[in-house]
Amino acid sequence: MNVAMLLEMAAMAGDGRVAVGPADGGATHAELLEHSRRVAGWIASTDAAHVCYLGGNGPDVVHLLFGSAVAGRPFVPLNYRLTRDQLRHLLERVAPAVVVTDDAMALPEIDVPGVTRVPLAAFRAAAAQTAVPDPVPEPDPDAVAVQIFTSGTTAAPKAATLRNRHLASYVLSSVELMTAAPDECALVSVPPYHIAGMIGLLTAVYAGRRIAPLPQFDAKAWVVHAREQRATHAMVVPTMLTRIIDVLEAEGETLPALRHLSYGGGRMPTPVIERALRLLPHVDFVNGYGLTETSSTIAVLGPQDHRDAIASSDPQVRARLASVGKPIPGVEIEVRDPAGRVVGPGERGEIHVRGPQVAGEYAGTSVLGPDGWFATKDAGHIDADGYLFLDGRLDDVIVRGGENVPPGEVEDVLVAHPAVAEAAVVGLPHVEWGETIVAAVVRKPDAQVSGEELREWVRGRLRSSRTPERVVFVDALPYTDSGKLLRRVLRAELAAG
Secondary structure, three states: OOHHHHHHHHHHHOOOOEEEOOOOOOEEHHHHHHHHHHHHHHHHOOOOOEEEEEOOOOHHHHHHHHHHHHHOOOEEEEOOOOOHHHHHHHHHHHOOEEEEEOOOOOOOOOOOOOEEEEEHHHHHHHHHOOOOOOOOOOOOOOOEEEEEEOOOOOOOOOEEEEEHHHHHHHHHHHOOOOOOOOOOEEEEOOOOOOHHHHHHHHHHHHHOOEEEEOOOOOHHHHHHHHHHHOOOEEEEOHHHHHHHHHHHHHHOOOOOOOOEEEEOOOOOOHHHHHHHHHHOOOOEEEEEEEEHHHOEEEEEEOHHHHHHHHHOOOHHHHHHHHOOOEEOOOOEEEEEOOOOOEOOOOOOEEEEEEOOOOOOEEOOEEOOOOOOOEEEEEEEEEOOOOOEEEEEEHHHOEEEOOEEEOHHHHHHHHHOOOOEEEEEEEEEEEOOOEEEEEEEEEEOOOOOOOHHHHHHHHHOOOOHHHOOOEEEEOOOOOEOOOOOEOHHHHHHHHHHO
16 A cells, blocks of 8 residues: 555545535545646656655645655655755755745745755646656555654754555554545644644545645634634644634634544643633544654544543543543554563653554664664653553653653643743753753733742642742743744753853
8 A cells, every 4th residue: 555545545436526725626536636646747757866845735735745656756845944054954865856845935045966946836837737657657655655854852853754554554544535524624734844744634635525725824814714614624733722722712703613623743731722622612622642753643532532531520530631542543552661661550651652654764764673663752651541641752851859750740730820821841950959940931911920929839739849940931932833842942041041
């Protein structure tokens, strides 16, 4: 099975419904397949080893994703917010390559040997004039379909490679062919260079759900687009959901057409998801935990889990709102100690995962263990009922006086304060304790609260050993474009300040 075959199957089973674009005038699955094959013919006419895209969401991303798969060339969506030097470095790593650039964005001119830049308008014209290859190539299931440069929150970006079989395995285990209702519409606003963006396109096409891309995320624009397109499904990262809720609460309105909202890509503060559940009680919320290296989701907290948790007075059930649920079918998850031993319920360690969708590969080099397990470098624990809880990256856990302090535990308490909009906690070197806990806090507009008040707030809800020694107020926290907190940047800023 390969990525191109997913579209072929959808086109064969299709009923003429729109696959991508507006409900009136968008492309059907059959039209998407033909155009993707034309794109494959255009790609084959170049000497590119990689096909890159530099720009926002749109139908062209779908054409390039499937066209590259048919042509047997890796599709490499690039982060358009990187600096000129950062982009040049990534392009040097994929040359020879062709890079399609979005005309609507002010992207830098970059001259890299072996890299040909093609403006979006020129790409569209060339693809439209290219004949469908005869015969149509049969992609190798083991060939690389997508290469994504990781966001680099702790180090330089790595080139995570996902083969056809990894992506197809995830799609086939997650959705059924053309089972979406005719009126279903997926609002895609996660950037193309995020694994959730790629998986969102693949699953929507295979399920028969119309794709309504939003070029770039803006909370107000997202709400408007959701209403105009009557979006029934969407995926967001935690920072997106926070801002969307702020807009809806300010308007005093809701999203009646929305049925299913999945979120992931970072820790979701419990107070935020509680607000969302109260504001949108008709929506099925799903928390998906995964990594680029695992072809997206490996564990899910489903809609009923959310409803049971928010309605329960049992602290153990209520706590599940902070979990990422249980492994999806076909995936095994273990938590191991530093010696590699599997730990028991409630014990913290490193999360390991194994399954057919798990690639665990960087630029052709596998980092899977001999038994197929992938070490995620995420810290977490599994409770007695099998629910997985994340404690952040292994490097994020603060070790104070020999005690491990998950930063998310302190952050959730801080965000629950009525004056706090956002909070992030890091550890800084300390002579006596090894590390000291420092909190960076963004106040809500016009809210007043002191650092000592917040320290007392935490002390009253957690052990004193988890109380920040220092609270620093900031205007904004540093995030990647995919919503991940840049702790290394924050740690450096707090250390310098």
